[in-house]
Amino acid sequence: MASSFEAWSRRLKLLQLLVHRGHLQTADASRALGVERKIALDDLKKLELHGVPVSPQGDGTERSWVLEESWRKMGMVVGFEERLSLLLGRSLMESFLGGTDLGEAMKKLDTQVEAMSNEGLRLEAELARRFLYVREPEKDLSAHRDTVKALVEAVVRCHRVSFLYQHARQPRDVEKVSHAAPYTLAVYKRGLYVLVDRRDVITSHAVERITELTAHPKETFQFPYASDYDPHKRFANHVGLAHDGSPPETVRLRFTAEGRPYAESRVWMPNQRVEPREDGGCDVVFEAAGLELLARVLEYGDLVEVIEPPSLRARVRDTLTRARARYTDD
Incomplete structure (x- = not known):
């Protein structure tokens, strides 16, 4: 590779x-x-x-x-659509990768493509005002430039890696990951994650919480065949990257009439179906697993109710109860 x-x-x-x-x-x-x-x-x-x-x-x-x-x-013909695609790609990725080698590579590619085009398309400043990407809360990886570079190298060259990992909710809990095979770098929620194989168990790790990364160039691994490992299929019925090992289950979200436009305009999962209701609302039904479904549901506030599974309904109720308790003095 x-x-x-x-x-x-x-x-x-x-x-x-x-x-x-x-x-x-x-x-x-x-x-x-x-x-x-x-x-x-x-x-x-x-x-x-x-x-x-x-x-x-x-x-x-x-x-x-x-x-x-x-x-x-x-020359290398670079049309408007191609130029715009490069701009949008940079806007999406460069904001949180800007201080890394990957971010600089995006700028370099843009310059190279422009130089190879005899049309001399220097439209970026103008296009940036006409096609806007609105920034969202994102991670800043500029302080982790060396880690990103080393991980990219290890993923491409199939080198095993070792590192220390600090868990977000338990900062004092530092886990040692030894001689793992880094399969994939994934972009999620404006951040960068690495998926590693640890003795046939795939785990995900946020790059900014990785420290003391060591690559082992003399310890290479065979990247698995698509039939054995395909990240697209792996996450096809999965919400986010956090996973507790639970299998996908039926999720039914009931949106009010006011929330229906938001429900119908979004694809929660590729296998979803939308069932209209007589009150003007709708149910969105799909099969999924993943701990981060809770956060997706909470984004819609009182516009949605979890009908099933009972475990997700209970998690939403408990989260809202704790949140409400913070405002009892108002």
Whole structure:
């Protein structure tokens, strides 16, 4: 996996050089990439194989790889939709990843794409006023730059990691995680989490609560096949990342007539169904598991009532009772 990422990073750099110069000798490509000529030659051939109109011309020391002139003049076409997609992607991610290498990579990619486009689209300042992402409460990972960088490297290269983890609700409870396999980095609630395999048990950890992270480059792991591990399927019937091991169960949320528009405009779970009621409200029904369903329900206040499961109904009632007790003096 790591070699694939590195290879296509090199090939993107070669493509930039070809667009800029029009031609490259294998020796030039080798020096620019800092790799052996054999690897540079293979990268040039791969560009040709994947549809880039570049071909070898000449013989011996005069042989060069030449990019088709019409394609070079056209450059890397970056249309309005593509430019806007980059802007929105940066707006969503850069706010909490801005102080990390990932955040800087987003800026760099934006600059590279703009430089490769002969249209000279410098619209970001204007687009940012016309398409707004409204900031939400988010985590600041700038102080955890080294941790983020090390985790990205470990995930890509399949290196095992060890670290200390401080639990949010029990700050004094520091857990030692040893030689775990970091499978996936996940973005959730404006934060970054790592999913690790700890002896066939997948656990999630907030990056900002990880300390003393150590990567073990000599201890690699085999990234599992999709049939054995697919995070998309794993969380298909799961609300959030926190999990107590309970299986999915039927959830029925009853919205008032005033709350119905909010219920119908949101997808709680892919398997949900909406059942209209005679009083103008509706029931939203789906199968799900996850401790964070409680917070989702509380967002809607008195517009929603949990009908089932009884365990969730009890948790909502107890939470509201404790919250109400804080305002008894008013």
